[in-house]
Amino acid sequence: MTQNGDLPILPGATLGVLGGGQLGRMFAHAAQRMGYFTAVLDPDADSPAGRVSHHHIHSDYADVDGLARLAGLADAVTTEFENVPAPSLEHLAVARPVSPAASAIAIAQDRIAEKAHFTRCGVPCAPYAVIETAAQLAAIEDHLLPGILKTARLGYDGKGQQRVKTRAELVEAWQASGCVPCVLEKLLPLEFECSVILARGRDGQIVHFPAQRNLHRDGILAVTEVHALNMPKTVAQGAVNSAKSIANGLGYVGVLCVEFFALADGSLVVNEMAPRPHNSGHYTMEACDVSQFELQVRTLAGLPLAPPRQHSPAIMLNLLGDLWFTSGEEKPVSPRWSDVLALPGVHLHLYGKIEPRPGRKMGHLTLTGATLESVRANASQAAQLLG
Ligand code: ADP
Ligand code: MG
Known part of the structure; x- marks a missing residue:
């Protein structure tokens, strides 16, 4: 000790x-x-x-x-x-x-404090308003509709969110939330979503992974693809710079993920941050020479941070519990792992959860390969085999 x-x-x-x-x-x-x-x-x-x-x-x-x-x-x-x-x-x-410090966690677990931090760091977020009182609800401006009402605390994987088109729907949604503190965010037309994972040491040194392109289904991350060719360089660099500002502003120590929305006009707004390794960084275990989890160990232990290098294009497919129920039977049936594992460059991760349930994250697949095209082809075959 x-x-x-x-x-x-x-x-x-x-x-x-x-x-x-x-x-x-x-x-x-x-x-x-x-x-x-x-x-x-x-x-x-x-x-x-x-x-x-x-x-x-x-x-x-x-x-x-x-x-x-x-x-x-x-x-x-x-x-x-x-x-x-x-x-x-x-x-x-x-x-x-x-690490991370309680002060950073306290900000990350409250959307209101989180957005205030982004603004302090000069990183734009989607237009939003805080709703903590009936008076604030009544004062909501029309340009925020249609929008998404998000509870300030305890939301994840799209939970705690309601899409609202009209003022009447907004009032109903806030009441349905139990009138807890919320933010109303304008619904933005997203070109795509991306995230950046970085690690910051006690001495302020930052290393980061390349910006990842993410696809969400029903508010849950479904696919992450990582290759320099899948987003404009300016967007990737902008995301990295913003993530660094956010981490520096917190005096952060540990692994941090920052999620962004890329809009059609090429601009970027920050969505939220996670003060820990992130689902969109699981590919780093096989496609990079140091993983997000090893960087978490290194930041915690005060060891040097190796700048990560991605050595293979990568696609990560989340494996939700739904995949155990595709046969139509009531009882869960294991997906066709043998067929999936026959594809080249497939890395299967299952988390040891006994009971598959729809929407539950049971594991993920990472696909690696020589070219982005080959990885995409194998990923689409894997997805088909899984149903
Ligand atoms: P969670 O904490 O559940 O991950 P997010 O705020 O990241 O919540 O929202 C989940 C997903 O919902 C996002 O990844 C995005 O696909 C969609 N979303 C959230 N906010 C907006 C918005 N303002 N405009 C458009 N889509 C959004
Ligand atoms: Mg999110």
């Missing part, structure tokens, strides 16, 4: 993560490959990361005993999702190095 603040934390030490989902599982895999022990804290007794970790603390995120056990086991602590209570991170930070 190292003393608090004693960096770098070298292999042989134990790295802790709050959250036991698939992102925590892939963090644990990366840490273990480098010779670290891992400890996961998650309220679920049977979590994807808990299953592969050396230690699994089964407790609520705000439970002081659970947090004390984590601090006792781990030499440093990170998080795999943004809805961990910020006070829990503050509590842990008294005893151990914690």
